[in-house]
Amino acid sequence: MKIGVDIGGSHIAVGIIDENDNLIEQKQKDLTLDEKCKVSDILKNILIQMIEKILCEKNIEKKQIKKIGIAVPGRVDKYGNIYTVNLNLKNYPLKAEIEEYFKIPVQVRNDAKCASLAEKKYGNMQKYKDAVFLCLGTGIGSSVFIKNEMLSSNISEAFEIGHMIIKKDGIRCNCGKNGCFEKYAAMSVFKNNVEKLFNLKETSGEEILKIILKENKNETLQKIIDEYIDNLAIGIINMIEIFEPEAICIGGSFVYFKEIFLNKLEEKINKYPHFNPKVPEIVLAKMGNNAGIIGAVLE
Ligand SMILES: [Zn+2]
Missing domain, CATH: 3.30.420.40 (ATPase, nucleotide binding domain)
Known part of the structure; x- marks a missing residue:
């Protein structure tokens, strides 16, 4: 199983994805204006809480999760640092932070690039x-x-x-x-x-x-x-x-x-x-x- 995360300009969605890339469970949270303004640590904490919660509710152990994939608005460098004007983040080491906490491989990508990969593998491309x-x-x-x-x-x-x-x-x-x-x-x-x-x-x-x-x-x-x-x-x-x-x-x-x-x-x-x-x-x-x-x- 894998965990997929989509961080938008105003919300975060976290989902559990099975071996066949089907989304089997999803949770969403709207970001408040305050959370959006000083977002780095808040973003990390919200993400960690949401992932912990969905795993707990579905009775899934962390060791069953092979990967966490995160889609973000804005630019991502090859080390998984993100730069996004919408969320007021400059070179924020999102991949390193989430990997450090969960000890699971994390992949961070731009949201449109994520959408295009889904479209290429399963959609109209x-x-x-x-x-x-x-x-x-x-x-x-x-x-x-x-x-x-x-x-x-x-x-x-x-x-x-x-x-x-x-x-x-x-x-x-x-x-x-x-x-x-x-x-x-x-x-x-x-x-x-x-x-x-x-x-x-x-x-x-x-x-x-x-x-x-x-x-x-x-x-x-x-x-x-x-x-x-x-x-x-x-x-x-x-x-x-x-x-x-x-x-x-x-x-x-x-x-x-x-x-x-x-x-x-x-x-x-x-x-x-x-x-x-x-x-x-x-x-x-x-x-x-x-x-x-x-x-x-x-x-
Ligand atoms: Zn421009």
């Missing part, structure tokens, strides 16, 4: 050897598979496509650069623009979708949609030129808006000239919310 994964949500998480291997550098997991610059002197990103892809093509950007147009605040994805379907004659709204797709297509075209993937797999809350975006995105991508005569397929992720927790324990 299975049949492609070369594929790019983009998770469009609050930001843009990403990974690249070439010849079935997820690429990484000698320093960290790398391949942070969301922080590729697509506009000179563009919008300031919290990575410190201006004009990053995620400042134009993350789902949060689209959602904020729709909220601004209709004077809304903190609207759910479901409500946004309803508004878009109802207001389908609204020209400003159509412009927002077109601009979003234009920016997303620019990033994807760059990825196609660099990696020549067989598929681009898109996950995150984008999947929820597929009826509005998908055809337009495919049309846009097809209009660009391509060196490769076979334009990659655009596929949607199917593993959903548990992709991170399951992907966290995969090799």
